Amino acid sequence: MKKLNVALIFGGKSGEHEVSLSSTASIYKHIDKDKYNVFTIGITKDGRWMYYEGNEENIKNGEWVNLANKNVEINLVPVGNREVGLVFEDGRVEKMDVLFPVLHGPYGEDGTIQGLFEISQIPYVGCGVLASSVGMDKLVCKKVFSQIGLPQVDYTYTTKWSFNKNEDQELNSIESKLKYPIFVKPANLGSSVGISKACNREELLKGINEALQFDSRVVLEQGVNAREIEVAVLGNDEVKASIAGEIKPAKDFYDYEDKYINGASTYDIPANISDEDMENIRQMAIEAFKGIDGKGLSRVDFFKDKETGEIFINEINTLPGFTNISMYPKMWEATGLEYSNLIDRLIDLAIDAKK
Template sequence: MNKLNVALIFGGKSGEHEVSLSSAASIYENINKDKYNVFTIGITKEGTWLYYDGNAENIKNGKWVELANKNVEINLVPMGNKEVGLLFEDGSIQKIDVLFPVLHGPYGEDGTIQGLFEISQIPYVGCGVLASSTGMDKLICKTIYSEIGLPQVNYCSTNRWTFRQNQEEELNEIESKLNYPIFVKPANLGSSVGISKVTNREELLSGINEALIYDSRIVLEQGIDAREIEVAVLGNDEVKASIAGEIKPAKDFYDYEDKYINGASTYDIPAKISEADMEKIRTMAIKAFKSLDGKGLSRVDFFIDKYSGEIFINEINTLPGFTNISMYPKMWEATGLEYSNLIDKLIELALDTKK
């Protein structure tokens, strides 16, 4: 059987660049190289695309930039007689069968690079342009979830221009709608980058200014004392949900450092919740995924109020982390789908979208 040529694409210009490197290194180590020829393509923080033919460790530690073969041309745009693929110095062209993006945050999972993949006409892993762009935008997602009846905590929003024009008015408006503690989040970012939990007006101002570094639009959510539950979904038309897991943050909430650096938080897979709540959460996760026309994969996050037991959808991540401590592969492994088989399934789903 001929091997498929898979291009693993990582890095990118977003604040989640380092997360992407860790995810890509993990996938590279676990992908079945008896089935696939793997070509690794990195995007620097400045946006330069480079072909790197090396090991996972140098992807993870960032040395791939200096070790990249800068004479290989990466062409994903059909132009005249120029073929799509990797163009090597000797004039040979390496065709790519499947693109496997492991790009988190803006320019990677927000629909922008998915648009390029559509132009290339090469099948790619994960959600398409629509699901990626809407899934990345917390405000748009909240509107959609409200429309389809998925419960959410109370929230409001502001933006850079309005906040800087009317700072006191905006702070007053937020405090009239929400009680402390409040979570402040950039509308378009993931991996808990730029998120803060605030307990007074001074912290609210600081949290908004921090979030505005990453985005011009801000989501403010009512903080509740809640359990953090996550579930992985997989599929195109037929969508399945893994068993749910519960994150037990080492801090006030599951932040960037805890997710990708120190791994101090603990987790339960499966989550210690009732069978009824488990099925309800899995059903809600599939509903959320389908409402965005999701394809391939996503991780959907929920809250369970510790006092009332109410379940709220938090957000969807259309390109979740794939590091060795990431919940997405761990939840599927606990459901019976091993890491390398999960990669196989994602590639299969990518190919299926082009049939």
């Protein structure tokens, strides 16, 4: 059987560049190289695309930038008679059968690069343009979830223009709608970048100013004393949900440092919840995924109120972390789908989506 040419596309201009490197190194290590010819295409922090051929350690530590072959042309746009694929110095062209983006955050998870992939007409892993952009935008996604009828914590939002115009008025408005503690989040960012917890007006002001460094809109959510439950979903038309897992943050909440650097938080897979709650959460995850027209994969995050037992959907991540401590592959592993087989399934789904 002929091997498929698979291009892992990693790095990118977002604040989650290093997360992408770790995820890509892990995928490269575990992908079945008897089935696939694996090509690695890195995007630098300033947006330059370069072909790298080497081991995963140099991807993870960032050395790939210095080792990249700058003479290989990366052509993903069909123009005239030019071949779509990788054009090597000797004139050889390697056409890609599947593009596998491992790009978290803006420019990689928000529908922008998915638009390029659509133009390339090459099958690609993960959600399409619409689902990616909706899933990335926390504010728009909340409105979609409301339309579907999924339960959420109370929330409001502010914009850079409104906040700069009348800071006190915006703070008063937020405080009239929500009680402390309040979670402050940039509307378009992932991996807990720019997120803070405010317990008073001073912290709220600081948190909003911090979030506005990353986006022009800021989502404010009612803080709840809750357990953090996550579910992995997989599929195109037929969608399945994994066993749910529970994150036990080492701090007040599961932040960027804990997710990708020190790994101090612990987790339970499966989550220690009732069978009824488990089924309810898994079903809501599938509804959320279908509601944004998801394809391939996503991780859906929930809150379970410690006092009332209520379950709220938090957000959906259309390109979740794939590092060795990431919940998405771990939850599927606990459900019976091993890491390398999960990669196979994602590639199959990418091809099926284009049939």
